[in-house]
Amino acid sequence: MERNQQLRRQLASMRQSLFDQGHLDEQFILLEELQDDANPNFVEEVVTLHYRDSARLITTIERALEKSPLDFNKLDGYMHQFKGSSTSIGAKKVKAESTQFREYCEAGNGEGCMKTFQLLKRDYATLRRKLEAYFQQALPGA
Amino acid sequence: MKAPEKEILGTKMNHRHRPKITALVVDDNMVVRAIHHRLLQDLGIENQVAVNGKEAVDVHSSGQYFDLILMDMDMPVMNGIEATRKLRAMGIRSTIAGISSRSLEREKQEFMEAGLDDYHEKPLTADKIVSILHKISNHSG
Numbered sequence: 510m511e512r513n514q515q516l517r518r519q520l521a522s523m524r525q526s527l528f529d530q531g532h533l534d535e536q537f538i539l540l541e542e543l544q545d546d547a548n549p550n551f552v553e554e555v556v557t558l559h560y561r562d563s564a565r566l567i568t569t570i571e572r573a574l575e576k577s578p579l580d581f582n583k584l585d586g587y588m589h590q591f592k593g594s595s596t597s598i599g600a601k602k603v604k605a606e607s608t609q610f611r612e613y614c615e616a617g618n619g620e621g622c623m624k625t626f627q628l629l630k631r632d633y634a635t636l637r638r639k640l641e642a643y644f645q646q647a648l649p650g651a
Numbered sequence: 652m653k654a655p656e657k658e659i660l661g662t663k664m665n666h667r668h669r670p671k672i673t674a675l676v677v678d679d680n681m682v683v684r685a686i687h688h689r690l691l692q693d694l695g696i697e698n699q700v701a702v703n704g705k706e707a708v709d710v711h712s713s714g715q716y717f718d719l720i721l722m723d724m725d726m727p728v729m730n731g732i733e734a735t736r737k738l739r740a741m742g743i744r745s746t747i748a749g750i751s752s753r754s755l756e757r758e759k760q761e762f763m764e765a766g767l768d769d770y771h772e773k774p775l776t777a778d779k780i781v782s783i784l785h786k787i788s789n790h791s792g
Contacts, residue, residue: 536774543689551689559682589725590680593752596774597682 523643532636536599553644559598566591585614602632674698677707678723687775704734717745718787724751724762732765739766748783750775
């Protein structure tokens with residue numbers, strides 16, 4: 510019983526730190542509210558869909574950033590898609606960096622795009638790592 | 652949305668003499684489609700998904716009808732503006748709500764002029780869906 514309580518507290522703490530550190534916003538809570546007995550893994554399923562979608566877009570953006578001259582319209586289009594997916598799961602930091610990237614695209618600032626993209630990739634990887642650890646912990650019997 | 656509000660919505664929207672509300676989610680993003688599908692499902696609304704405007708038009712051409720269409724703006728093949736115009740030209744009188752991440756007034760205006768009944772910025776929430784649904788119930792009396 511005590512072990513279960515300890516695990517529950519640990520899980521709650523992991524979850525709260527994601528909000529406190531600015532990785533997640535209230536959109537994630539909306540996803541949690543859609544989870545029920547009929548859809549017990551809804552949040553993890555949606556987040557997994559997001560990983561699939563966003564990994565593809567990150568690769569596409571990386572390739573586009575290697576081209577010269579940069580096609581800012583295309584870069585903006587890719588990042589618009591990435592931002593939409595990130596916003597949907599409540600990825601707060603990544604969403605902010607996506608917005609910044611798009612502003613650099615509009616300004617035709619290639620260096621700004623590249624620097625922001627590095628920050629975005631770092632925060633995306635951090636969020637992904639933390640969420641994977643959280644879901645692993647949350648699995649029944651974990 | 653609290654459980655009692657869902658119940659009231661269910662009673663209002665799904666009177667025993669009135670068929671269940673049906674909806675079509677039109678969005679090219681799989682994450683967004685999954686969330687909107689689940690949001691509608693949670694409100695007791697039967698719904699299907701389409702991945703772009705052309706698919707939305709094709710599904711109507713095949714004879715299907717939906718009380719509500721949630722239409723994204725930016726999609727490949729056929730975007731939401733074009734799809735909305737096409738559906739209205741086909742005589743589709745469903746409630747069409749534009750759901751987009753675009754926030755500029757002129758972008759919203761262009762989408763509304765294509766034939767929308769309502770427009771909401773993403774992310775979509777249960778409260779936003781309820782406000783759209785009230786328009787359906789008001790139209791049908």
